[in-house]
Amino acid sequence: MNQYLKILLFGILVFGGCEDEPDSFEVSKVPSTFTKKVLIEEFTGAWCGYCPDGAYRVKNLINDNDGRVVGVSLHAGNPTGDAMEIAHTNYLETTYQNTGFPSGMVDRVSVNGSTSLNRGYWEYVANDQLLKTAVCGLAIISEVNGQNATVEVHAGFSSTLNGADYRLTVYLIEDGVTGEGYGYDQRNYDNTIAESPFYNLGDPIIGYEHNHTLRAVLSESLGDAIMVSEMVSGEEHIETYTVDLSSYNKNNLSIVAFVTYIGSTITEHEIMNVQKCDIDGFQDWD
Numbered sequence: 001m002n003q004y005l006k007i008l009l010f011g012i013l014v015f016g017g018c019e020d021e022p023d024s025f026e027v028s029k030v031p032s033t034f035t036k037k038v039l040i041e042e043f044t045g046a047w048c049g050y051c052p053d054g055a056y057r058v059k060n061l062i063n064d065n066d067g068r069v070v071g072v073s074l075h076a077g078n079p080t081g082d083a084m085e086i087a088h089t090n091y092l093e094t095t096y097q098n099t100g101f102p103s104g105m106v107d108r109v110s111v112n113g114s115t116s117l118n119r120g121y122w123e124y125v126a127n128d129q130l131l132k133t134a135v136c137g138l139a140i141i142s143e144v145n146g147q148n149a150t151v152e153v154h155a156g157f158s159s160t161l162n163g164a165d166y167r168l169t170v171y172l173i174e175d176g177v178t179g180e181g182y183g184y185d186q187r188n189y190d191n192t193i194a195e196s197p198f199y200n201l202g203d204p205i206i207g208y209e210h211n212h213t214l215r216a217v218l219s220e221s222l223g224d225a226i227m228v229s230e231m232v233s234g235e236e237h238i239e240t241y242t243v244d245l246s247s248y249n250k251n252n253l254s255i256v257a258f259v260t261y262i263g264s265t266i267t268e269h270e271i272m273n274v275q276k277c278d279i280d281g282f283q284d285w286d
Helices: 003-016 051-064 087-095 119-130
Strands: 038-044 069-075 103-106 136-145 148-157 166-174 213-217 236-244 253-261 270-278 281-283
Touching (some): 038 119, 136 253, 136 270, 166 236
Antiparallel strands (some): 166 213, 270 281
C-alpha cells in the first residue's frame, strides 16, 4: 500500500468513525438573571382548514422576537384523524379544556378564565409575558449516539421560591414533517382568499411542512417535580432523559424544556420560562 492510500485509510477510520460521537459540553454556574422566553403551544390538525393561519401566526411571533418565543404544535385527530397525533395532546386538551382549533396556550396563562386561547389573543399575551422578569432559567445538553439521545436539562433559579409547586417538562419536537395522503395533507380554508399567504396553494395543501411538531414527552405529563430545596437563588435542578429517535428525521429534531408553576386550578398555572436546543447540541443559560 502506497503512502497516499495509508493516509486516506487513516482519515476514513478517524473521521468516518466519529459520526454521532458526543461533544464535550459543560453548563456554567447558575447566573443571577435570565432572559424571559415565552412558549406557545398550538392545538392544530391536518384536518383543520384554519390551522395554517395559526401556524403562520406562531412563525411570525418566533421571527419577530429574536429567539424569545418558542413554538410547539400539538396535533390532534378529532374529528377525522391526524397522522402526527400523540396521546399527550389529548391529555392537554382535557386538562386545559380546549374547545377549538386552532387555539393555543401562551405560557399557559388564562385570559377571562380560559387557558386555551383564540389565535387573535396570542400576540397580545405573548408580548405581555415577555415583559415579565424571569425567576428561573434553563440550560440543555443533548447528545446523540446512534438512534438515541441523552438529554440533560438544568433548571436554575435567581429567586427563592418557598413552598411552591414547580415542575420541569421536556418535549421532543420535529420541524419539516411531511407525508403522503390523508393525515398529512393540510386542509386550507384560505385557498380562495387573495390576501392570505395560503392563497391558491390548494385545499388540501399537498406536501405541507408541519413545523414544531410535538413527537414525544420525556418527562411526566405535567412535569417532573422540582424539590423546594433546589428552588433557591443560585441553585439548580438537574434531570437526565433518554429518547429513541429512530422514527424521526434526526436533522430536524429539537428539545424544548420549560418550568411550570402549578397552581390550585388550571387558571393559576403558568410557564415561568422555556429553553430550546438542537437534538445534538448545547444551550447554556441566557
